[in-house]
Amino acid sequence: MANHLLELNDPWDRSIVLTSEQWLGHIVAEHPEMGALFDAVRSTVIEPHLVTFDALHRARENFYRFDVRGRLLLKVCVHFSAAPESHTATGIIVTTYLTGRVKPKERIKWSLSTQGTG
DSSP: OEEEEEEETTTTTTTEEEEEEHHIIIHHHHHHGGGGGHHHHHHHHHSSSSEEEOOOHHHHHHHEEEEEEEEEEEEOOOOEEETTTTTTTTTEEEEEEEEOOOTTTOOOEEEEGGGGOO
C-alpha cells in the first residue's frame, strides 16, 4: 500500500490522496518550487477557486487556486478511479505545479464566482 502524505475530501466529498511516491518522485522532482507549497496543495483541493474538466484526460479534474506567489495559479491535477461526476469516485493527485493560466480547452466544472458545488 502506498504511503499517503495527504488524505482529504474535496468540496463534493470525494476522497483524494497524495502518495509520497508521487510527491517526491514526480512533483517535487519535476517542479522543485512545489516543495514549499505542500499546505497550498491541501488548501487548493479542499477550497478551490476554480475546478475544470481536464482537456486531455477524461478521468481527471484540475483544481486551481489564485494568488499563489503573485500572479501565478496553483494547479492540482486529480485522476479519479471512477467517473469524476460520481460521488463515490476516489482521486489521486498526479501532479501539481504553478502556472500562469488555465488551459483554453479545459471546461469549467465549478467556479468560486458561481458559489455552488452541484
